[in-house]
Amino acid sequence: MTKRQTISILGSTGSIGLSTVDIIQRHPNRFEVVGLTANQNLSELVRLAKALNAKYAAIGNEALYAELKEVLSGTSIIPLAGEAGICEVAEANSDIVMSAIVGAAGLKPTLQAIRRGATIALANKECLVCAGDLMLEEVNRYGSKLLPVDSEHNAIFQVFDQEHASDVERIILTASGGPFLNQTIDELTDVTPEQAVAHPNWDMGAKISVDSATMMNKGLEMIEAYYLFPVNRDQVDVIVHPQSVIHSMVEYVDGSVLAQMGTPDMRTPISYCLGWPDRLSTGAKGLDFATLADLTFVEPDYAKFRCLGLARESLINGGTMPAAMNAANEVAVDAFLNRNIGFLDIACVVEKVLEKFDMKAPQSLANVYEIDKQARIMAHEAIACL
Template sequence: MTTSNAPQRISILGATGSIGLNTLDLIGRVPDRYSVEAVTANRNAVALADLARKHGATFAVVADPDAYADLKAALAGSGIEAGAGPEALVEAATRPADRVMAAIVGAAGLAPTLAAVRRGATILLANKECLVSAGALFMNAARQSGACILPVDSEHSAIFQALDPAQTKNIERVTLTASGGPFRTWPVDRLTDARPEEAVRHPNWSMGAKISVDSATMMNKGLELIEAHHLFDIAPECLDVLVHPESIVHGFVAYRDGSVVAQLSEPDMRTPIAYSLAWPDRIEAPTPRLDLAALGKLTFEKPDLERFPALRLAIGAMESGGGAATVLNAANEIAVNLFLQNRIRFPDISQIVEDVLEKQILEGAGEPASLEDALEIDRWARDVAHAVIPERLDRAV
């Protein structure tokens, strides 16, 4: 529990995205409890400036230096400091905030989030790349600095709430749930004709295009397994996935006495965001309340790895260790982007990732020992992905 009556200072890396906007909405509802230190965005200077003014931030940063002039102009007369570029992102992460919401999408979030970890901040982690691309490095840095890592993903938040730190030796299995996405019941041979607009039409969650496609391939769940492996120090063989179409149960922890502890809530990201903002306390969130009687039943099934080969690839990368997860993530980003451009078919996403992983096995990229290593492996995988893609380009109809 917080012992001081002073508002907690919060910095939000990725303030104009869905996670950032929901975080600011929750903060704005309890202004006596929180204040905003820094906010960042990729290049949407006007939207960022509006948020900085509304929430009284002291520092606003755009990652794209070309957007700096627009940000400076939009903040004129406000007294809010403006910055731009990678170094300014790192500065935003190291400003004196009690908690840092790490919600920058992609590899661009690695350096600032790691900088916040190294200064010992409480990190509200919504950036997958930190744990997927550099999990061992990231968690080692947290142990050395004393940083507290609070997961924001609904599944990891569920496990965090269900896992008793004093009973880790008694854990048998940790299970993440997956909705199965929009193609859960499609015939496998029909997936060749799946279109981007169908892939982003998630049945339960409102998300960005890239993460929605990852949900449709179930790569997202594979990435979450890798995150859970590092975040909770759980062996790969003790982690699994259940498809749960209702998205009400977000995760289970099974103990050796037969007890299974789960976390349930309506599928609304404001619930895990609110939990991370207030932990170890809780704050009220304007989310729908769960009515199990109205739901009537909850269903579960094992994932079909023929339908979802991306999940199989992610599990293999987690079990292989080394740089496999970094390669998996980078190749997937390239492939998903091409699919969203209608340049490859839906099944090509997983096939491209598998092609790149096979080359990584041959070349043997090791576990990244530094941020520079992780970024170099990431660049290598993207280059290889571009090299293996040509025969699959422009085949979508």
């Protein structure tokens, strides 16, 4: 019989967090929840903590601590708050930590979990983009393990022959192309946040949905892939595959291409990480090949999706650029979601900020946080000048 595993979920109230909860609830004898975190959504955090009988519930917004404490009084759930409270959940003893906070805010708690040697189911791609080399050093130092949740990286993880990595020719990330795949660049001038978050295939949080619409998401994923797999920077490619049936591929030197397929349902890659090396049932629909009319592929349009080109440049140049790009993108996406800038302005802001950064690699985590802070200030300045 498989040993019961303990798990904490950072970002439990989000899209990935809730799909993780779904898998846990399907396998009540396999998982025991230690801690859950959220940022603002107190009622959902409390509902989940009670339903899963969690030991800790942490809310990022410290102003909500008193309310959380009050609502949890009479239960055995320990309330925590602020970044320190979220880090306490990451530090609490558990076999697995689902890292599903959105953005660079996920970096610190994920590192705390790495430093106690936990297995990290990594959904938060931004932390690898900001601090990939430093994070991997910590993973090796503390004997932690990173399991990729992102569907593309999870697909590659399933078909990458780790023992013969030198036989890999390239990694091919598939991209749906997002909601604006067939629009002209002129038609993108006036798109609204509602249109940008309406992804044709995947149901995701607002920030990653906008990243998918600009294709910055695929750019972040190129950088993520470089850190997760033993390949060179120029061995990571992208192809647009609008049906999202093939989740990514690995091409080998003999011409063989191995792909992982499935319906677009994040419970599949999440369960793969939670159950690894076993497979768990998920409730995801199987593929019905007889009704799959077409599987099509097209080169990405770098002129229309400028963010993808900026990310590729950041991957090739390395240094401080990926961290700066990520921070600028977070600020620009937030401004777009708040209707302060237009959709096409996102790439302009990122480009403007990137001009100021170079190829000198960050030397420490303090250095990464400094780059992140500087890039955010510059992004706000760039927005003010639009």
